[in-house]
Amino acid sequence: xxxxxxxxxxxxxxxxxxxxxxxxxxxxxxxxxxxxxxxxxxxxxxxxxxxxxxxxxxxxxxxxxxxxxxxxxxxxxxxxxxxxxxxxxxxxxxxxxxxxxxxxxxxxxxxxxxxxxxxxxxxxxxxxxxxxxxxxxxxxxxxxxxxxxxxxxxxxxxxxxxxxxxxxxxxxxxxxxxxxxxxxxxxxxxxxxxxxxxxxxxxxxxxxxxxxxxxxxxxxxxxxxxxxxxxxxxxxxxxxxxxxxxxxxxxxxxxxxxxxxxxxxxxxxxxxxxxxxxxxxxxxxxxxxxxxxxxxxxxxxxxxxxxxxxxxxxxxxxxxxxxxxxxxxxxxxxxxxxxxxxxxxxxxxxxxxxxxxxxxxxxxxxxxxxxxxxxxxxxxxxxxxxxxxxxxxxxxxxxxxxxxxxxxxxxxxxxxxxxxxxxxxxxxxxxxxxxxxxxxxxxxxxxxxxxxxxxxxxxxxxxxxxxxxxxxxxxxxxxx
Ligand SMILES: NC(=O)c1ccc[n+]([C@@H]2O[C@H](COP(=O)([O-])OP(=O)(O)OC[C@H]3O[C@@H](n4cnc5c(N)ncnc54)[C@H](OP(=O)(O)O)[C@@H]3O)[C@@H](O)[C@H]2O)c1
Numbered sequence: 001x002x003x004x005x006x007x008x009x010x011x012x013x014x015x016x017x018x019x020x021x022x023x024x025x026x027x028x029x030x031x032x033x034x035x036x037x038x039x040x041x042x043x044x045x046x047x048x049x050x051x052x053x054x055x056x057x058x059x060x061x062x063x064x065x066x067x068x069x070x071x072x073x074x075x076x077x078x079x080x081x082x083x084x085x086x087x088x089x090x091x092x093x094x095x096x097x098x099x100x101x102x103x104x105x106x107x108x109x110x111x112x113x114x115x116x117x118x119x120x121x122x123x124x125x126x127x128x129x130x131x132x133x134x135x136x137x138x139x140x141x142x143x144x145x146x147x148x149x150x151x152x153x154x155x156x157x158x159x160x161x162x163x164x165x166x167x168x169x170x171x172x173x174x175x176x177x178x179x180x181x182x183x184x185x186x187x188x189x190x191x192x193x194x195x196x197x198x199x200x201x202x203x204x205x206x207x208x209x210x211x212x213x214x215x216x217x218x219x220x221x222x223x224x225x226x227x228x229x230x231x232x233x234x235x236x237x238x239x240x241x242x243x244x245x246x247x248x249x250x251x252x253x254x255x256x257x258x259x260x261x262x263x264x265x266x267x268x269x270x271x272x273x274x275x276x277x278x279x280x281x282x283x284x285x286x287x288x289x290x291x292x293x294x295x296x297x298x299x300x301x302x303x304x305x306x307x308x309x310x311x312x313x314x315x316x317x318x319x320x321x322x323x324x325x326x327x328x329x330x331x332x333x334x335x336x337x338x339x340x341x342x343x344x345x346x347x348x349x350x351x352x353x354x355x356x357x358x359x360x361x362x363x364x365x366x367x368x369x370x371x372x373x374x375x376x377x378x379x380x381x382x383x384x385x386x387x388x389x390x391x392x393x394x395x396x397x398x399x400x401x402x403x404x405x406x407x408x409x410x411x412x413x414x415x416x417x418x419x420x421x422x423x424x425x426x427x428x429x430x431x432x433x434x435x436x437x438x439x440x441x442x443x444x445x446x447x448x449x450x451x452x453x454x455x456x457x458x459x460x461x462x463x464x465x466x467x468x469x470x471x472x473x474x475x476x477x478x479x480x
Contacts, residue, residue, distance in 0.1 A: 013116035014044025020062035026414035055083035094128035182412030227300030271436035334458035340371035
């Protein structure tokens with residue numbers, strides 16, 4: 001893209017929570033550091049009868065910590081932001097939207113439309129914009145659409161949404177976002193695996209015994225999320241997207257290159273190789289769901305709800321590399337700590353010169369990828385304790401991003417917004433990935449619907465039954 005060209009970023013749903021908390025800070029930082037190619041014009045769209053001044057005042061009040069040590073830069077950025085009032089569920093409003101966006105641009109521009117709106121408006125918004133030529137691309141000018149999660153509620157709805165979108169847009173115009181992919185530590189999974197000859201030769205079922213992936217949250221329904229959450233649950237809200245995306249990066253084969261479609265080709269093969277839970281005769285023993293005590297009293301939650309606030313599952317990837325290795329996936333609310341990690345446990349050496357370990361849970365070798373917080377990597381191994389005899393002890397080598405790098409980690413949304421403007425889809429989810437994820441999730445849901453809903457006390461590690469997902473001596477859930 002020519003450095004003189006302008007990209008008009010249009011946020012649909014600009015008066016909402018996502019815009020103030022995540023999108024505006026990300027765009028401001030990238031503008032400030034001149035990380036976007038060319039110039040940026042930012043336009044907010046929502047229903048409220050605001051003008052530019054009222055929208056700017058709203059952002060000034062709601063965007064957290066922007067003034068910082070650069071109040072003048074923030075002021076001048078804010079003054080450049082524009083507002084167009086539009087009812088996205090009203091066909092007649094799109095003609096005016098088109099006119100106003102053209103007038104604001106004043107010349108031919110690239111366009112990015114960010115759908116920061118509820119999912120039932122995704123399609124009407126794209127249809128309205130399509131009908132009025134806002135999604136046309138020609139003469140090298142692009143028009144891209146960023147679609148927030150949730151992308152569908154199951155395979156059927158996700159496929160229908162994909163089909164409808166792809167009737168109006170090319171796949172290379174659609175950016176399905178999962179902000180986890182914008183996290184430095186998630187991108188580092190690829191670098192760690194494929195840049196270090198040390199680990200990749202061991203990255204298979206011969207040496208790896210189990211892989212655990214955890215997304216633990218210590219909060220419940222704060223921020224009035226009860227109504228939305230009750231119709232989704234932990235499996236749809238977190239497992240279908242964040243957990244399975246991390247799993248696909250952990251398990252994929254080396255891509256031919258780092259080009260978006262090469263990476264996505266490998267990720268989708270992993271998702272397609274996940275054994276459908278319904279196929280296992282003992283499938284019910286491979287999933288545990290829970291609900292924290294007090295959930296049914298939360299605002300917006302059905303008092304008879306069976307929605308899971310915790311789910312843990314034992315999955316298998318039926319391919320050459322991973323045959324037989326359990327992937328233990330877990331996510332929950334109201335757990336004692338907030339963290340996301342991948343814990344790879346290696347097998348015992350084939351023969352023990354040092355006698356049997358005292359505790360069969362204690363495998364000496366593991367790698368922990370700390371995705372958040374305290375981003376970093378730990379490597380566990382056993383050493384001989386000083387002194388007479390041959391007593392062994394597990395010790396750890398660790399790497400912390402904070403300690404090693406002076407620059408703070410770039411916020412996920414900032415990175416992803418830069419990629420959209422740059423036209424790089426590597427960190428966005430392709431239609432077939434979404435559908436393969438939902439296929440597995442739907443199958444797991446069918447199995448889960450037949451299992452008990454265990455309750456657990458808030459600020460505990462969820463139902464004890466989840467411990468049974470590990471076979472004897474396979475390890476246990478990490479709790480730190
Ligand atoms: N918030 C997060 O942290 C987060 C995280 C991940 C994904 N998401 C996803 O991001 C999207 C937005 O979430 P949010 O939390 O920002 O929602 P929100 O706070 O409820 O904001 C919704 C926005 O949509 C606008 N809107 C609603 N109906 C409209 C209509 N008919 N025409 C035009 N504008 C309309 C609202 O404008 P008015 O106020 O003017 O009506 C408001 O600006 C959702 O799909 C959500 O699932 C959010």
